[in-house]
Amino acid sequence: MVTYEDNPYFIRVEVESVYVEEESVPDRNRYAFAYTVTIRNEGAIAAKLLTRHWIISNANGEVQEVHGEGVVGEQPHLGPGECFQYTSGTFLDTEFGSMRGSYQMLADDGVHFDAEIPVFSLSVPHTFH
Structure with a gap:
């Protein structure tokens, strides 16, 4: 496990996703997913999250990229x-897909670095992929 002893700019990102049936319309290929992100500074230096970059893929291999300032305002x-x-959310036009990305951070000592968001799946329960 990497710790601040190995990297003073270490931000751990963990994500849990769920299918949101009540906001989905499968007959129209509209599947809603919510995801809860936990961002933990495991480094030795304080840092501010400036921007985000998401890469969202559906089951057909179509990719959408999202860039923006901060998270949830x-x-x-x-x-x-x-x-x-x-917690935030997204829609797919397939029953499963995935998301990954990064947060662009600014440490208090002026160093800019990226915090990786590991890939996680978005999947309607009981679908095979």
Whole structure:
């Protein structure tokens, strides 16, 4: 496991996703998913989340990229050991897909770095892929 001893700019990102049946319209190929992200500063230096970059793929291999400032209208500043959690969502036109990306961070010492968002799946329960 990587820790701040190995990298003073280490931000761990964990994501859990769920299918949102009540907002989905399968007859129209519209599948809603919510995801909860936990961003934890495991480094030794405080950092602020400036922007986000998401890569969203559906089951047909179609890819959409999303860029924007902050997350859910915020640009959290995380000291060592602090975390920030938020929930957001997306729609796919297939029953499954995936998301991944990165957050662009600015450490208090002026260093810019990326925090990787590992790939996670978006899947309607009981679908095979």
